[in-house]
Amino acid sequence: MSLSIRDLTVIYRDAPVLRDIDLDLPKGQLCAIVGPNGAGKSTLIKAALGLVEPVSGSINWCGAPLRTQKTKVGYVPQRSSVDWDFPTDVFDVVLMGTFSRVGWLKSPGKAERKRVAECLDLVGMAEYAKTQISQLSGGQQQRVFFARALAQNAELTFMDEPFAGVDATTEESLLNVLKTMKSEGKTIIAVHHDLQTVRERFDHITLLNKRIIASGSMDATFTESNLKAAYGIDFAIAGGVD
């Protein structure tokens, strides 16, 4: 187990959003976090990243506090969280993924630019390198975010609903990117909303509803009883589980 969250509690305005979270997620796997609206899925990854201040709790990656290893961590936020009217082009946004290696006040060099070109190629956006980001469709924006995460070459990448609102072609292409990342030994932790597809796309699942309902390998954990515990209603799982 490589991402280890202990005793994590997050409170927004008096009400706990996450309570006493103890969670271990394995290295080198595609891990999904699912749960109903308001279950605290986004908050969990934001707290893990340090973007939200928890009331208590520790987050460790490979035995050391995650906040001391920020540059090993990638993040694909929800698309609406950034300013797509910002005057810049696709290449430049992906280049931002290399900035942690470049450091303050220095400019990215040839190696970084080459890496960006490769990443754009991997997500099928090579021909859009010089396109202004304000002209992208939702699916293209998501591809740009994936390319930015790839460019960072992070060990651990958190994704907030990476497949929300993208078309089937884009979804397929982004899934391939995830598989590539996995084959390179990277760990992906993604908030996912679609129970119909979570089984085939991820190796590991965590069911969340303000606290951890269940967490483990897909086969052992993606059960109707666990889903009922998380969502409070009965689910018929396509493909028949249990």
Place this chain on the structure above:
Amino acid sequence: MSPSFWLYLIASLAGVTCALSGIYLVLRRQAMLADAISHSILPGLVAGFWIAHGPNLIAGFVGAVAAGLTTTMLVEGLTRTKKIANDSAIGLVFPAMFAIGVIWISLQFSNVHLDTDSVLFGEITLAVFDRFVIGGRDLGPQSVWILLAALVLNIAYLVLFRKELRIATFDADHAWLQGFDSRVIHYSLMVVVTITSVAAFTAIGAILSVALIIVPAVIARLLSNRLVPIILVTLTVGLMSALIGTSTAIAGDLNIPGLVSVFLGVIFGMTLLFSPHQGIIAERAKRARQRMHFAIQSLLIHIHEHENTPEEATESTLEHLSDEFGWSDSWSHSVAHNAEKRGLLSLNQPIIRLTEKGRKEIQPGN
């Protein structure tokens, strides 16, 4: 050098310096902070003078920068309580700071050259006579040197922090994860804006400095969505409005900062109307083109559907279009004649006929 040469130089330097400092304020949607800072540096200036027992340039400068930062921190702090929105926090802080400054001036400095009028509108004509003298040598007005220093600071900041400014503005969370704390960018930008405001303050006053910081960048934003053209347009607008405003003011013996503001407003209005992509006229024209295109398509399909049918004689006439589509007679005529002009149909006979080109136009996949 003649006094008017110095007037032009001071106005131009203020124009380009303020304009540069406003680019990222506008991109970060924090334009109102320029207003807040330019007003709230007043108590800092007064505090500096009070400590130095007189209008000491350096003391005033340090005090003003401190006041600018205090304003920024108060606004941030109030916003972070989540009880007050950011714009309300700005509206709360800067009038209070400005009021402290105004009251302090009237209490302490009624006999010194510092009054509320010069604070609001600047004393660009007097700025020419405040000379910078070293070892008996007259090096020109102090304002020129102060503005020049602020210009160099702005250019250096934009060049050195170009990467950090971009990442922190586009995605602050991602920037933080990559090791670039966006608060560092935020506060450093505020320091630069504060220093720029202070430098421009004595020459052009609080109100014009706000106009010169915000308006050129807003105009550039309307004209382009690429960073380098935005910077170039911002600089050009800052410089042009300063030069035209100053020359008109000198010719008509009018207030220079006032006229520069007026020209900024005129350029903004023209841009809003005539900008080739985002301008009101371009958008109206585009919508009219789309409306006409859609109407012609509907008309062609209607004619095509009734071609060689018994109803053709009644359906495919100009008069029938108003009933068919609920169009006014004049719009029906304008659509039909427009389509004829494009060679899509023929209006020579009572029955409207499609041309070959018109038939092709509505083929699937076209």
